[in-house]
Amino acid sequence: MSTKNRIGVVIGAVLILVWCLLPVAWIISLSFKSQEAITTGSPGFLPRDGGGAGWQNYSDVIADDQFRRAIFNSIGISLIATLLSVIIATLAAYAIARLEFKGKKFVLTTALIIAMFPVVALVGPLFDMWRTFGIYDTWLGLIIPYMSFTLPLAIWTLSAFFREIPWEMEQAAQVDGATSWQAFRKVIVPLAAPGVFTAAILTFFFAWNDFVFGISLTSTEAARPIPAALSFFVGNDPFNRPASLLAAGAVVSTIPIIVIVLLFQRKIVAGLTSGAVKG
Amino acid sequence: MGSPMRSGSRRRRTGVAVAALALCSSMLAACSGDDSGKATLNWYINPDGQETLNKLADDCSTDDYDIEIQLLPASATDQRTQLARRLAAEDSSTDLMSLDPVFVPEFANAGWLAPFEGDLADEVVDDDVLEGAADTVMWEDEVVAAPQWANTQVLWYRKSLAEAAGLDPEQPWTWDQVIEAAAENGGTVGVQANRYEAYVVWINAMIMGAGGQMLEDTEAGRDAKVTIDTEAGAEAARIIAKLADSPAAQADLTVSNEGTSLGQMFPEEGPGEFMVNWTFVYKNYEGQVDQFDDLGWARYPATVEGEESRPPIGGIDIGVGAYSENLEWAQQAAVCVTSPEAQSQLAVNEGLMPSRGSVYDSDELKEAYPADLLELFRNSIDGGGPRPKSAFYSQISSAVQSVWHSPDSVSEDTPGRSESFLNDVLDGKRLL
Amino acid sequence: MTSTVVAPDSKKDRRKTAQMSDRSKAEERLGQKLVLPAIALMLLVTAFPMLRAIYLSVFNYSLTAPDDREFVGAQNYITALTDPLFWETTLNTVFIMVVTVAVELVIGFIFAMVMHRVIFARGVIRTSILIPYGIITVVSGFAWQFAFSNSNGFVNEWLPFLDNSFNWFGEYGSAIAAIMVSEIWKTTPFMSLLLLAGLAQVSEDMLEAAKVDGATWWQRLWKVVLPNMRSAIMVAVLFRALDAYRIFDNIFVMTAGAQGTESVSFLTYRQVIEQFQLGIGSALSVLLFLSVLVIAGLIVKIFRVDLAAARQEG
Incomplete structure (x- = not known):
């Protein structure tokens, strides 16, 4: 690589970091502005002198029943949906990747349309x-x-992963004396697990992000998920949209995403790209 | 090879645990009602005055039932949507609801509100209830809700600013005077002009202040006569355009709401503002700002000189869901949370004004508010200009918003366009 | 083994049917059994409601007056299609779609090139690019709404040519720009990851050969790199375009449709969920679905991509 190219790459890398992280930094900064400062107007990226709130917004938001309930709903609903969706998708993806049957094209087309x-x-x-x-x-x-x-x-992600599994190994294990259950458990499951896991993460992201269903199919905190709760969020002062409180809520709702991304960055990238590209 | 398997099974266990948790929680919810032998009444409240409402819910719970608070979203439109969706689903757990008066006709017309009958009706709407408030709960000669508190807007301002502008506090002020006074003295005028319900509140108040109204014969539903393209409508459009063009307009005029202009009253620089806003403003500033003594109040500005203004009317009525399993108890509870004592607490603690005249004379209120302010509130509610009382109000409001927003696009053709659009919307000929 | 198993080849299917053995019959039954739950679920939530929408769309039906429901034939469609508002929102939606996808394609490609070439801090870069991808769209909407706000934001202060009191949400141009910024910020990572996968497919040998032949960087980009990642680009454009056409969250949060920033999704939502006009709202739902099909068809036709093949086989 020429020096010129290398400089270009470095600049590009810095640009990516700024692009991705600046708005995140902004929402964090906003969450530390005090609500009084927000009411009188407090422009600027960082909280002004005397306009900071410390952890007040966070403790307020955590103390808010509605918000806690929404977090609970979102975690519960997203996890259950993910779990069930991945189980069903695994069955379908296995059939698509390994079996010949009529209707395969129908499944793929339906999935695409949906x-x-x-x-x-x-x-x-x-x-x-x-x-x-x-x-x-x-x-x-x-x-x-x-x-x-x-x-x-x-289904896409999983079938892409499953196609890469050397299924012959299962037979080889059976020849070596393993029962078919053992062969499946000891050989196939470990190979398939990363794919299943990746599909689960992507599914979780979708469920966590959803807004349209969240506002249309709920009307109380019995099931209202975080995005809907944030958009309806009411602070102590109903006439004044609590921007900084909302920002604190937004940051809290982003923490699970950041944790997942930090832990499983490789798998997510692999999952997002696997459908589009062979290998 | 071992590690993915282990993590796999751990995941599975977590999944099972979560599923189990979900089951438990739904079962718990199902059980708690049966086990305790005590009914739960759900009360859907809007976010104003949550603390006191929570207390009222406790106080009004009895040996037979507990009142449980459910919080609705902040905007009136969202509150209506959430409640209406539950009621359209014939939800039996919607027992009590705090309703913006403008949505009462729609809900009553859909058969979603259980009317108060006989003695109960007389108790809910007796002579003590201010006429403006009592009118909001009547639909087709039935009492369909109980007035809990009444809201109105007045003109809040900085005394120093009004003095500098030479406005005479003894005389009623007009919109023109207020806008000019602010513009000439470096101040601003705070209004609510985002594309939402309160913008219609403003437009309606100005039209009524000029002796007009948005619709006539609203009981006719879709066949009501639209009367926006009138002299009164033209006056309202003129004032909006005047403010939008004036240096007195606040920078966020097109997205302004009840909260955005609060900060402009006591800014770090500048003389402050004139602001039309609801009664909560007094409690909002009291004890919060150093220059509180400089806060003044006056009747809502007049649209035309010499004609008395018609301040906006708001507030909350308590409706009882028609599908409630505990109708009688719910109505009992509705009477309790709208009692004079309840209203007095709401006024003293939260700045939400009573819908009963006698409460204004109570000692608690007199202690909490200056006498002239109490009188101003009461007169404003008495002489207020309500928004159209129609089962199609939400469409009317939405149609008005879509033509009149944004305020800086308002011109002399706005009333005409608004009238024909609203006619088409009511006829089902246009999308909203 | 991959390609033979997956590509659904009708000719081969027919040959197979002719000589279907017990084993393949069993395989077929098993295969169908395994996909059944997935198919059932997908249809329950889409096909069934869609049929119901088609049915409701020929009625004048409001949830607040259910007893007044009456059959009106195609009237709802006529009302919708002759209403300028419908065409304004459609135009606005297409505008958002074209601009955001075009911008994302360029930025996403640059990001993909950088990620492809970068040797240091790979993990850090990939981790940070996943944050916008994973963040809730509503949160992105709020973050940008507040960033552009003239009372509590920072954008006005950072842009030297703007007055600090400039109200971004006061007119169509700037309001739609703010919405698009949020949309682009949130979805560019998805685009760039798909493009990154495409870049990985371009063989280094071909690039070397082109270099030896004296091709400039620019020529190599246009003659070697881009043609070789055509299918990845197509998949990325198709998915993002359809996603952008459905834009809702950002508009709901940032302007609630004020200043003419409404999208078709938002318009439909307002009729159905906010105004409870299930009749005309359903007609709009059907039109929305049809327009998505048309756009998908157009993209597929223009770029002649075999969708299933592209997604399944790269």
């Missing part, structure tokens, strides 16, 4: 259906759509 589906077009009829079934404003009422909409991504 991945492109305009979610808003569904919420009206879904609301109508859910209230008939009595699952409006419940965890289940959100888990079902989350599963359906994460299945395409999970």
Whole structure:
């Protein structure tokens, strides 16, 4: 690489870091501005002298029942949806990657159409259906759509991973005297696990991010997830949108994402790129 | 090879634990109602005065039932959407709800509110209830909700600014005077002009202040007569355009709400503002700012000189869900949370004004508010100009917002466009 | 083994059917059984509601007056299609889609090149690029809304040519720009990761050969790199374009549709969820779905990508 290129890459790398992290830094900084300063107006990136709030906004937001409840809902709903979606997707992806059967193309096409589906077009009829079934404003009422909409991504990611597994090894193990269950458990599961895990992370991100279903299919804190709760968030002063309090809530809701990204960066990148590219 | 397997099984265990937790929590919720033998009444409140409302919920709980508070979103539109969706789903757990008066007709018309009957109706709306407030809970000759508190807007201002502008506090002020006074003295005028409900509040108050109204014959529902393209409508448009063009407009005029202009009253630099805003403002500044003594109040500005202004009317009515499993108890509770004592607490602690006349005379209130301010509030509610009482109010409001926003686009054709658009919307000929 | 198993080849299927053995019959049954739950779930939440939307769309039906429901035929569609508001929001949505995807493509490609070449701090860069990807869109919307706010933001202060009191949400141009910034910030990482995967496919040998032949950097980019990652680019554009066309969260949070910034999704949401006009709202839902199909069809046609193949086989 020439020096010119190298400088270009370094500048590019710095640009990426600024691009990605500046807004995050901003929302963190905003979360430390005091609510009084926000009311009178406190422009600027950093809290001004005397306009800082310390950890006040965080303790306020954590003390807020609605917010705590929303976090609980989001974690619960997202985890259950992820778990179920990945199980179902694993079955389907295994069939797609390993078996010959009629209807495979139908599955892939359906998945594709659903991945492109305009979610808003569904919420009206879904609301109508859910209230008939009595699952409006419940965890289940959100888990079902989350599963359906994460299945395409999970199926793609998993089938891409599964195609890379040397399935012959299973037979080889059986020849060596392992039962087929043992062969599956000792050979295939460890090879498939990273793929399943990756699909799970991507599914979780989707469920955690969802807003349209979250505001349309809930109406109380019984099931309202974080994004909807943030958009409806009410501080102590109902007439004044609590920007810095909201920012603290936003930061709290981002912590799980950052933790997951820090821990599993490689797997997520692999998962996002696996569908598009061979290998 | 070992480690992915181990983490795999740990994951599985976590998953099971979460699923189990979810089951437990839903079962717990199902059980708690049956086990204790005590019913739970859900009360959906809007966020004003949460602390006192929580206390009222406790105080009004009895041996038969506990009142539990559920918080609704901040904006009136979102509050309506959340409640209406529950009621459309015929939800039996919506027992009590705090309703913005403008949505009462719509809910009553849809059959979502259980009317108060007989003695109960007389108790909820007796002679003590201010007329403006009592009117909001009547629909087709039935009492469909109980007035809990009444809100109104007055003109809040800095005495020093008004003095510098030479405004006479003994005379009623007009919008023109206020805007000019602010502009000439480096001050600003605070209004609510974001694309949301309170912008309609402002427009409606100005139209009514000029002797007009947005619609006539609103009981006719979709066939109501739209009367925005009138002299009164033109006056309202003129004032909005005047403010938008004036240096007195605040920088965030097009996204302004009840909160954004609060900070402009006592800014670090500059003489402050004139601001039309609800009654909560007094408690909001009291004890919070050094120059509190400089805060003045006056009746809502007049649209035309010589004609008395019609201040906005708001507040909260308590409705009882038609599908509630504990209708009688819920209505009992509604009476309790709207009692004179309850209203007095809301006024003293939260700055939410009573809908009952007698409460204004109570000692607690007299202690908490200057006498002239109390009288101003009461007169404003008495002489207030309510928004159209229609089962289609939310469409009306949305249609008005979409033509009149943003305020800096308002011109002399705005009333005409607004009228024809609103007619089309009511006829179902246009999208909102 | 990969390609033979996956590519659904109709000719081969037919041959197979002819000589179907018991074993392959069993395989077929197993395969269908395994995909059944996935298919059922996907259809329950999409096909069924969509059919219901089509049904409701021929009624005048408001949730607040359910008893007044009446059959109106195609009237709802006529109302929607003759309403200038519908076309304004469609135009606005297409505008958002074109601008954001174009900008993301350029920035995403630059990011992908950097990530491809960079030798130091790889993990740090990839970790940080995943943060916007993972962050909740609503949070991104709030962050940028406050950043552009003239009372509590920093953008006005940082931009020397702007007055500090400039109200970004006061007019269409600047409001839509703010919305697009949030959208672009949040989704560029997705784009750049897909493009990165495409870059990895371009063979170094070909690049070397081109270099030996004296091709400039620019020529190599256009003649070797881009043509070789065509399918990755197409997949990225297709998915992002359809995603951008459905934009909702950012608009809801940042302007709530004020100043003409409404998207088709937002318009539909308002009729259905806010105004409870299930009849005309359903008609809009159907139109929204159709327009997504049209856009997908157009992109596929223009770039002649085999969708399943692109996604499955690269």
